[in-house]
Amino acid sequence: MDPDAGEPPAGDQFLTVERDWVRVEAGSSSEAPIVTLYAGGDPGPQAGWEDVEEITMVSTTGFLALCDGGYNPVHKANLATAGTGTYVIRVHASDRSSEDKKPRFLIQVIPGQRTGAEPAPPSATIEDSEGPLLVRTSFTQPQEWARLLDALDEAAQKHHAPLTVIDNPAYTGHTPAQITARIQRDDEGWPATTLVLIADEQALASAEYPVLAVNNLPDDDDAPFRITLAAASSLVVNMELSNTDFREWVQGVDADGIYREEHY
Template sequence: MKMKEWGDLTVMDPDTGAQSHGRGLLAAGEDWLHIDAGSALENPLVTLYAGADPGTEEGWDEVEETTVISTTGFLALCDSGCEPVRKQNLATAGPGPYLVRVHASDRSTDGKEPRFLVQIIPGDRTGAEPASAAPTIEEAAGPLLVRTSYDQPESWARLLQTLEGGSEHYESITVIDNPIYTGFAADQFQARISRDEEDWPASTLLLIADERTLTSGEELPLLAVNNLPGEDDDPFRITLAAVGSFIVNMELGNTSFGDWSRGGDADGVYRGQHR
């Protein structure tokens, strides 16, 4: 991948607001890594790898490694202004330590593009094994149900029991239960949903189980969010009992998002069902 501009690189969670800095090829802090691109004025070429340790590659001018602690479970390649170059989450095992190994060549060679191979490996240099990875928005597709509140475990358990023991209408829903999304708003999720080469989102329908959902008794009114390109419907609440019909009809194209959002009761919660 060729960067759009010359300058240093960062691997970080841009939502933390951390400012990367340092001297030498690598400098690291909590939720960030700074990579010095050298004095070459050409746009860097970067190859990314995230996963099990593939080992060091031969043939590079420099190879250095360090440990980065991710507190949020999200790391992305960013430019010198800390803006994400792509939305791919490199923190494949969620929050915890990551060994980051950077190979570099031609960092200060006039007329040559500096080249980097950045390997992001779960665990640290002591060989510690990370916990099993929790699912993330960036890796998911189809209708999503995301938990953002963790103070109501009994309500969440009841919600899951309903999904697991309910009709086949719930089967297409992917549940994302990952504490890194605590307190997230709808637009933050929409920004992290992956897109294909034609900019079509992997998930066009999002259901959020937030604090209101999990503190509203038996109805469990989820926040429904339309992520279809070109549509700007406002989110609305829909009870868990009505979600199955909602998902099926939306996937079949029988109804639009607006058909459901306009059918809510006075408190803004949809409780009926389309047939």
């Protein structure tokens, strides 16, 4: 994973390691893979993947990057967040042998060694959840995310808005369409979740936390809109009680495209 450090490892195992390198066997699919990267503290293994394996490597240069099959960097961002030293590389994979799907990978680069302790429980997934969701798609602002959760807890205590938080790096950078495509549907096509709030980079960059509200009701084509976290609880409550419809909220946004009024 450091293209300037020695020879990459050879082998046909899922994960093969050498100093400064981990080789990931992409599988037999001819499609270009979709890779999501995570670097930082251990979030634990994620659910919903066909294969999950981890291996320990040593970085002697303090630089780690994702490289393609020709050992050229695909992303130049340095994944070695703790500089030189030992890292756990945990790789999640699905569709590696599929003929009609692109193989998907989630690669976690975690400073330190495996401790032998029980791993953290898998994060909640969109696919296994139902009811209104708050989905985190940006993982570069951990302090802002923590403050958002604190504000959400305070609002929930006041208004009892039913909301499941999805804090899972597998959904990094997901668009509204990608998120709604993962929501389960029953035999009649009714989705398990009809309202999604997305905490993306833009939402976390503002003290108002203007999350993106997405309507997932069948046959509705309302455009997503942004709503402050303070007002989002009222949206969730009223939508769950069928007191209002999504379009009324879209029409009430301010000039900057953000809805701020609370209704209880």
